[in-house]
Amino acid sequence: MDPTGTPSTIVVSQAEHTSHVKVYLRVFLALLLLTMAEYFYAKALADASAWVLIGGLMAIAVVKAGLVGLFFMHLLFEGRWKYLVLVPTTFLATVTVLGLVPDMALPPGEPDPNPAAPIAAAAPDPQP
Amino acid sequence: MAETPPFGEEPTGAPHDHAHPSAGQAGHPSPPPATPGKVALWLFLATEVMFFTGLIGSYVVLRAGSPPASYSNLFSPGTDLTNRRDAQGVVLVQAGPDEEAVVEAIHDATGRPIDEVEHLVETAHDLGAAVVLVDSPYGPADVGDLYRRLQALGAEVRIDGLESYAWPEPYQVLVNPLSIDLTAINTFILICSSVTMVLALAAIQRGDKVRLSLWLLATVLIGSTFLGIQVYEYYQLMTGHHYSVGVSETGHFRPSVSLFASAFFTMTGFHGAHVTGGVIALTIIWLRSLFGGYTQHNHAPVELAGLYWHFVDLVWIILFTVVYLI
Numbered sequence: 192m193d194p195t196g197t198p199s200t201i202v203v204s205q206a207e208h209t210s211h212v213k214v215y216l217r218v219f220l221a222l223l224l225l226t227m228a229e230y231f232y233a234k235a236l237a238d239a240s241a242w243v244l245i246g247g248l249m250a251i252a253v254v255k256a257g258l259v260g261l262f263f264m265h266l267l268f269e270g271r272w273k274y275l276v277l278v279p280t281t282f283l284a285t286v287t288v289l290g291l292v293p294d295m296a297l298p299p300g301e302p303d304p305n306p307a308a309p310i311a312a313a314a315p316d317p318q319p
Numbered sequence: 320m321a322e323t324p325p326f327g328e329e330p331t332g333a334p335h336d337h338a339h340p341s342a343g344q345a346g347h348p349s350p351p352p353a354t355p356g357k358v359a360l361w362l363f364l365a366t367e368v369m370f371f372t373g374l375i376g377s378y379v380v381l382r383a384g385s386p387p388a389s390y391s392n393l394f395s396p397g398t399d400l401t402n403r404r405d406a407q408g409v410v411l412v413q414a415g416p417d418e419e420a421v422v423e424a425i426h427d428a429t430g431r432p433i434d435e436v437e438h439l440v441e442t443a444h445d446l447g448a449a450v451v452l453v454d455s456p457y458g459p460a461d462v463g464d465l466y467r468r469l470q471a472l473g474a475e476v477r478i479d480g481l482e483s484y485a486w487p488e489p490y491q492v493l494v495n496p497l498s499i500d501l502t503a504i505n506t507f508i509l510i511c512s513s514v515t516m517v518l519a520l521a522a523i524q525r526g527d528k529v530r531l532s533l534w535l536l537a538t539v540l541i542g543s544t545f546l547g548i549q550v551y552e553y554y555q556l557m558t559g560h561h562y563s564v565g566v567s568e569t570g571h572f573r574p575s576v577s578l579f580a581s582a583f584f585t586m587t588g589f590h591g592a593h594v595t596g597g598v599i600a601l602t603i604i605w606l607r608s609l610f611g612g613y614t615q616h617n618h619a620p621v622e623l624a625g626l627y628w629h630f631v632d633l634v635w636i637i638l639f640t641v642v643y644l645i
Contacts, residue, residue, distance in 0.1 A: 211521050211524075212518065212521055215514060215517050215518060215521065216514070219510065219511075219513075219514040222510045223507065223510065226503065226506055226507055226510065229640065229644065230499070230503045230644075233489060233499070233644040233645075234490070234499075237488070237489060237490050244645065245645050248640050248644050248645055249640065249645075251640075252636055252637055252639075252640040252641075255636045256633045256636050256637060259513060259629055259632055259633045259636065260629075260633060262517075263513050263514075263516075263517045263625075263629040263632075264626055264629045264630070264633075265351065268350060268351060269350055269351060269353070270349075270350035270351070270353055271350075272353045272358065273361070276358075276361045276362060276364075276365050277365075279365075280365040280368050280369065283369060283372075284368055284369060284372040287369070287372050287373070287376055288372065288375075288376050288379070291376050291379060291380050294380045294383065294384055295379060295380065295383035295384075
């Protein structure tokens with residue numbers, strides 16, 4: 192325990208330990224199967240449309256990352272304080288990526304749909 | 320008054336004179352404690368999330384903004400393809416029974432050094448294909464003659480026209496040298512290390528010091544294996560293989576050869592540095608565990624190092640998808 196009375200580490204009973212280990216091994220099996228699914232999905236749909244390929248693979252990756260976070264990093268079992276860290280981080284990370292959408296959606300060479308006005312007229316030639 | 324714990328330790332607690340809330344009713348376990356160390360580590364991980372978000376965001380912009388014909392199967396990255404639309408190249412798929420004669424024939428036709436051609440033929444064998452000769456307005460060459468000579472020697476060979484890409488796509492071996500098979504195995508290895516790490520924590524939570532040390536050792540060894548495979552991958556990319564011209568003009572995949580290469584090495588390199596830091600931390604914790612440094616009631620460093628290790632695994636899951644598979 193720390194001076195405020197909060198235990199610094201967790202002690203578990205034998206029964207709890209066995210159930211934890213079972214959960215960890217199930218998550219491991221799920222991660223293994225999802226990795227294989229990802230591998231074969233990418234191989235089989237390599238020529239599919241970008242939405243199918245990217246959407247499917249990212250969905251699998253997010254599920255895998257979620258399993259690691261929720262079970263191995265114990266986020267599923269933590270108190271509400273976790274939201275103080277996770278919500279701002281997730282929000283900022285999402286905004287950062289969404290802020291890049293114009294760069295992703297406008298390939299080079301495609302005209303800007305809202306062109307800005309010219310900044311300044313061309314300067315007159317200097318006197319000879 | 321409790322004593323201040325040594326640096327790196329969680330407070331161990333001492334008799335105190337105030338009451339604190341109940342730890343929860345039997346059958347309704349309360350959440351684990353939000354210790355200062357754990358909260359601090361999560362705040363650190365939050366900064367790491369932003370760091371990797373920055374890297375992945377930059378990668379996405381570079382990739383989405385790459386001009387349509389930045390990469391091609393017959394020319395090095397960044398070559399202007401405007402007047403090269405009719406170019407053709409001889410693609411070696413398999414050297415066949417007489418590899419020496421095939422190497423000699425390619426050497427005669429291209430004038431490239433023998434050892435370079437040997438490397439190229441070897442890479443074609445490993446990856447599935449390599450361009451060995453290109454005919455273009457700026458470099459006329461008799462691709463038909465080399466094609467017939469290689470066929471006569473029993474080699475599997477074909478003539479390809481120009482194909483261009485905005486970015487090297489997975490499984491396009493003539494422009495993308497990354498081995499998805501090897502990295503999929505490495506991903507599986509890193510996931511295994513996360514399991515051994517969580518089992519180490521579960522062991523010490525039960526007070527089992529022997530299993531704590533064994534699972535920590537397993538984690539260190541598996542993590543080192545991941546790093547070893549990454550070093551091997553880097554070696555093959557930068558020196559070991561001689562890739563087709565579409566990958567790099569020099570035949571080696573190094574950070575300077577293309578935007579794809581530089582983005583790849585930046586992202587996987589930073590991740591590898593994180594894994595290295597984790598392996599070092601876990602080795603120290605493992606050594607300390609051998610001398611009984613952790614108990615059922617005092618094992619915060621194991622938990623904190625575990626959180627970091629799982630985070631590194633989580634980042635790799637995303638990087639593997641974004642860099643290798645998409």
